[in-house]
Structures are given as structure tokens and as C-alpha cells.
Amino acid sequence: MMNEVWIWAEQRGGRLLGISLELLNKGLELSNELKAELAAILIGDRAQNLAQELIAYGAGKIYLIEDPKLKLYQSDIYARIMAGLIEQHKPQILLLGGTAIGMDLAPRVAAKVKTGLTAHCVDLYIEEINNNPCLVAVVPGFGGNLMVKIVCPQQRPQMATVKPGVMEMPSRNEKRAGQIMKVEAQIKDEEFKCQTIEMVEQEPTGVPLEESAVVVAGGWGLNSAGGFKLVEELAEVLGGAVAGTRPAVDAGWISEEQMLGSSGKTISPRLLISIGASGQMHFTTGFLKSKVIVAINNNPKSPIFEVCDIGLVGDLRKIVPCLVEDISSRAPRTHRRADFSSSIPASR
Amino acid sequence: MDFGLSREQEMLRKTVREFAENELRPREAEFSQPEGEWPYDVWNRIAELGLIGLAVPKEYGGSGMGHLARMVAIEEISRVYPGWGAHLRGFGLVPYLLLNHGTEEQKKKYIPRLVKGEIQGSLANTEATGGSDMIGIETTAKLDGDHYIINGRKVMISRSTVSDVFAVTARTGERDRDISAILIEANTPGFQRGRVENLIAHSRTSPVGEFTMTDCRVPVANRVGAEHRGLGVILGAINGAGRTGGAGICLGIAQAAVEIGTKYAKERHLYGKPLTDLQSILFWIGEMERHVVRARWLCYHAAWLLDQGKRPEEIRAEIAMAKLDASEAALHNCLKAIEIHGAYGTATEFGLIRKFKAALDMIAAAGSNNISRLIMSGATVEKY
């Protein structure tokens, strides 16, 4: 067995997805701990330049498979190639991004090589189990209420799909060196039980409130700002949805469908920012399960400050514009980071 | 004693609840609008799910699941929107009437179409002289060859603007009790729909109104049951399918109220604690549950007895007690839930006032509570 940690570097339309780089970073961490080499599998058409990028981001070796027929994701061929490489080189670990395509490819490969696969990991680390260094995967279960730890003690490689947007990005270094191993695809037409014939790109239409990862909710306090403009601006830079309280509906700033609380909607986004709402129970009950809650209000005694993680006491007319500026001034990335930073929300 | 619902009844409850939650709840505001067309699309969905014909045998287009199944369906719909539960109840009376007293021709002519929701039928007994006072009616049906000539005015008729056929009570003889039940179609010349009442729970979905019949010629073949024996025919329907249906509506209201009240009490904090920590409110919650659970057993038992083949007259006390009890449970639970909500209790967004209005309507509807008292008390005197 090769002492290698592998990641699958997904590309679409000739660009590396952000998750591919996040996997590299995590892969680096794991391979350092295992004193192993980090390699990436890259499949596509004319992807040499992407291979170079992967090396710059830390991959020591790239298994590069190029073929015009593989420009779009082809499940049968991609899986066959990946399984073939695994059988040949027997890596310890293989990580894939939990994208719509990664989630399609990983289980097929795992079944081909008869190994264990853990889905949607939010954390990965090495732990000694029976004197063996094993990969521990942490995954959210039951709608995120529980975190479960999963291991694959015997079969190899230990496979996992990783939730995009959770792991850190690696740093880029032009000077890094690495090997590019070209692998012939050797495609036979009979292999295609399924064949992707077309990719149709669509700009995402408005994400429903319940599925939005970020929600900015406003209350009556926005009256001082003359309306919801600040809420909408903040939501825009965060790529989130707009919601609010009953008074906000009555004032005509939002529609009934955007109301949160016991007579409105209940949501559990990754981030909920409450602006200008005092935080009465029948409002906050609509979002108590959010991962992170931020509250902005000028009254330090407001009940909203009892249910938030971060509270900002002060004038929202001054605070929100500062937030908008700080957030939109993030350092730009060299590669377009796919901002579907939660994978396609699990259909309900 | 096996108190469990059958697997079929459980699955039916599940499907009706899902229908009510997904297709009725989002449209509550729309249904409650005062004016507008009657929502035929909802009735068609109810027909599609087979809910109209639950107590109708397969040979006439129903599923034959029975009266308990029907009560469960009415309860589940009323838990979300009592107005639709009232329709499921009300539109089931004419089929019931025909099943028990109709000729084969009448059954075949009307029941399948009623069950499919293609046409609707209403019972029309009440007049200005009263509803419970059935002998006091003044509508007449004079025999003319093989036709009746009907003259009269019926009031407070639910769904008067929607139904296509009405089973009316009319005097066909000299004596006080010479009353017959006759089917009259709304397109009969001389049949005229009148004004709609402004009842407290009125909405486009629940029209209650009057109609007049002026020299309406109706074939004698439209009479249901023997001549001059209409009281028994109509009362059978009112007691059997009517009162049990009314009980189902009240059960649904009572159930909704305990759910709404309890959820609110768990979430709302006062003095730094949830309301459920205050013993007085905690006890109200337990009492609400006790009321609806008790009422439910009375009601299910009555419906079960019907399914065992008992005639409504045989079990009139059980049916009367069930409706009365469920009605009181609905009123009690709505009031308590409103109190739990404090000042918000009368706010429209919590839906309690709408449920309470429906509960108020149900005091007199579906066989009034005082008639229930009359029946159950008379039966008790006989019994001991």
C-alpha cells in the first residue's frame, strides 16, 4: 500500500472548484501527520494548467487524465478510472468534494473497490485505533442536531466526501514542485451506460428562505433608517435572504412569506443576523436553531442579546454600513470559488 | 376491548391530515374572505381523495369505510379549517338519506354523482318558524297527478348557493305530522335562491342562506321514503350522519385549540420562565387535553356503533351525548387557548378567533345542543 493521501480535484468548465483547494489543504494536514505524500486525481479535457495550479497549492503528485470525451462528468468512466488507480496504487485515504457530482462519483467508486465512505464531513483528523492511524470523519446527522464520528478501521482507502465551504483554503506557492503522471483514459464506447450529453448553466433563481444559508432579519428598529435598505444591502453582500418580524410585514417592508417566528417561518441557517428587533420569543423561536446568531440593537437590555452568539450594541444606521464594507472587502481569490458553499441543500 | 383504529382508518387519518396541512392551511386567509366564488377546486380534491363517500358502499361509488372513518376525516379537516369539515359533514347528509330511505333509482341517480363531487346536495328543513321545531314548518307539497306542487321558504340553509339538489321537508297531508321529504333540484322553475346570512363565521367558503319555492313542480318519484313519513327520514339523517359529523367538527376544533394553546405556552416567556411553569396555565393545558380525549372516545364510540349496524334511533343517546360533549370541549378549549395567549388571543394571526367562531356556530348547528340534552335526558329517564 502506498503511503499516499489522495484527493479528487473536481473541475468544471476548465476551472478548479473551491472545494478542490479546500481538500488539498486538509489533505496536506493529514498527509503531514501520516508522513505520507499528497496526490490529486484530475480528470477532464486539456487540464494541464489546472494540474500546475494544484501543485502550486500543495499537491506533490497529480494523476492527470485528459480526454475530450471526459470534459463533462461521465459517471461510468470517471468511476472506472478512479477505481483502477486505487487498485493500482492503494492509497490510504481518498477525499472528494461533497458537490452534486462528488456525491455521485464517490459511492460508485467505494462500491467498486469495496471500501468505506463517509458523506458530508465537516471535520477530519487522524486517531490511533488498535495501533493503526485511522481517519476519523465527523458528520452532522438528523438534520444537524447530532454530530457523529465515523471510522473505516480496516478497508482502504478510507474514503470521505467533504462539505464545501467548511475547510480552510491552502496558500499558493508558484515555486512548489510536483510530479504530473499522465494516465491514459482508454475509453471504449460500450462503457457508457450513462452519457452526459449536455451541461446547461443557469443563474440561481432566488433561494427559498428555508434553504438560504445566510438570513438577515429586520425588525421595527429599521424605522429609524426609513426602511429595509440596510437589511437588503447586508443580505446582498452575504448572498443571503431577507426576513423579518410581524411589524416589518405590517410596515410593508417585507411580505408575509418572509416573516419569521411562531406565526411565520422556522429556519435554521448557518448565519442569522437580526437587526433592529428586540427579540421577543415569538420572533426568535423562528430561528433559534441557527448555527450562528448575530444581533444588532441599540438597547443593551433587549432579549435578543440573550439568544445571540455575537451582539452589537449601538445604532444600526452606523453599524450595518461598517459590516457591509468589511465583508465586501475580503481578499479576492485567484480561482473563482464556487459559492455554493453548502452543497445542494438536502431535499426535504 | 380493542380501542385501536384499524390500519385503514389510521392511514386515512394520515392522508387527510397531510391534505389539510398542505392544501388547506396555506389558504386559510383566502377561504375566510367574505366575498368571492365558492372554492370548487378544494371540493374536487376532497372528492378525489374519496372523502365524500367514506360511509357510502362501493356499489354507489364510495369506499364503504364507514362512519368512524368519516368522523376521523371530518375531524382532521376541521382541525385545520372547520368550514371545510362542515361541508364534508353537510354534503354527506343527502347521500345518507338516500342510502337509508331512497329507492334504487334515486340512489343510482344521485349518489354516485354526489360522491364524485359532480353535484352537491343539502338538507333543507329549517324555516322562519324554526329549525328544531320540525312540525312547525309551513312549506306545502300538494299532490297534482304524478307531481307535487311545492310552495315555501327555507332559511339558514348551509351551502344554499352551492347545492344542486335539496332534500326539503314539506307538508303533504292534513295532520301535523304529515310531512314528507322530497328532492328538489335547484334548476326547477320556481326555485329561487335568496339572500345569504351574515353569520359570525360567514365567508365565501361557508355561505348560509335562504331560498323560496313558488309553485315548483316536482315528480312524486322524488319523494324519499313513504308519504307523510318524512320526519323520520330527515331525522334519521340529522341524527345519524348529521350529528356524528357535527361531533367530528367539534373534535377537530377542540384538538386544534389544545395544540395551539400548548405550543404557545411552551414558547412564551414571562417573568423569565415559559408559561407552562405557571401552574394555573399548566393545569388549563391538561384540562384541555382531557376534554378533547374524553369527547373523542364518546364520539368514536357513537360512530363505531353506527358501523356495527345500529340505527340512529337505537343509539340516539350516545350520538346526542357525543355531539354535546364535543361541542362543549370545543368551546372550552378555544376559550382557554385564547386566554393563554393573553392579549394576542384575539389577534387574527393565531387563528383562534376563527376556530372560536366555528365553535360558537356549532352550538346550534348539526342538531343543537339543547336538542341533544332533550334526547339524552329522555333516554336516561327511559333507561332507569
Add this chain to the structure above:
Amino acid sequence: MDIIVCIKQVPNPEHFSKITIDPQKGTIRREGIPAVVNPLDRHALEEALRIRERFSGKVTAISMGPPQAREALEEALAMGIDDAVLLCDRAFAGADTLATAYALAGAIKKLGKFDLVLCGNETVDGATGQVGPQVAELLGVGHVTYVNKVEFVDGESLIATRTIERGCLKVKVRLPALLAVVREINKFRLPTALSIIEATKKEIKTWTNKDIGAREETIGLSGSPTQVTGGFKLELKRKCEILDDSPEVMAKEAVEKLRELGAI
């Protein structure tokens, strides 16, 4: 067209907050939580029924689970499918996705020739979305996940449209194949009074491993390469870090904290 639908009975998502981890064993405790048919499986059942309405044929649902899972199959029958099989055997218990796939594939092979296997893209509990593709691999047929539309070319192939982030892929699929469907594919029907009565008359077959003959080391706990070693409940205790400073300072600090938390 003969279709097999794999369904699963799962805890009712509305009650997820009541599910806990046993602090000593590290196992998931879900007793007493009401169960439902996995929501996406209902879309799979609906799609199968629509295909049957178009092409005629037979729809069979199979489910691997404890005896209680027969309720899920009853509900599937109440939607109108033809036949149902419950795979119930201690030997299947404790299975991860691969071991589950072995059991399901074994049962499907025993059912005989099929044109399509349908399933929901993922379950609400595990939400791995892995069983579908793994069953397909074991059956040696092609698979497509995240399917939101199916268009038949003829009786031997179809075009499946599948969701990806920011768009769709159109995939030409040779039958037999496995499709894992998402919510957007259809609106599923509710059982009607008549279909409920018809359903309760049908018999649900129960198969053990003896009936499907899977090798013991491929199924159940022994057939599971992955294992749960522990878990913890996410604490919803809020940090309540209240900042009271100038707007600029507070905003900067808040944004930094949010980045650390991975919230933005």
C-alpha cells in the same frame, strides 16, 4: 416497464430534536420517535407510478428494515404500487451504506428482470445519498443521481436531467438503470380512501437473508466497512459575546469572529 423502488422508513423529521446520543455507548437513540416514509422516496414512488401509467408494467417497492418498516410499505401500496417486499433479518442490522446496498441488490436480483430502479436521492436521517449509486454498481447498471426530470427516448433508453450547482446535466441513460430522484421531479399523490382499502388487502412478502442468499460477510454489521464510534449533541448554548464600542471597531471584530466560526 417493470420498476423497483427502494424505500426507507425514517424518523419523522419534525421530531429530530428529540433524538439523542447515548452518552456511554455513543449510539444513536431514536426509540419512540414516530416514523414516516423517507420524503424523497415518496417522489420516487410517484415517478414509478407515472411511468407505469404511461407504459404499463409492474411497480414493486422493497425496503430493508425492522418489522416496523412494513408500515412504510403499506403506505407505498396505498399510493397504488403493485407489490411490496420487506427485507427483515437480524443479519441485515447495523449495516452502513455498502452493506445495505448488498442486501438491496441481492433482493432486486431475486425479484428478477427490471427496467428501472428508483429511489430517493438521500434519506433525511443519514442523508449520505450513497445507497443508490452503490446498489447500481452491485447490479452492474448505470446510475444518475439528483434526477429532476425523466424523458423516455424509447423502451430502452431515457434522458435524465440532473441538478448540479448552478444548472443541470442532461444524461442519456441505457436501461436497465438506477435513478435517484430529488423533490423537484414531481408532486406525489396522497393515498385515497379506495387505494387504502385496496392496499390493506395486499400481502407484503418478508424476506430474510436465506431468501436472497447474500454472503454473510457482505451484509449487516460485519459487512460494513464504516462504523460509528461516537457522537455528540450540538450544544445550542449561545456564546452571548456582547460588543459595545464604536461601530467601526465592533463591525471589524464581528466579521473576524464570523470568519473564524466559518459562518461567512
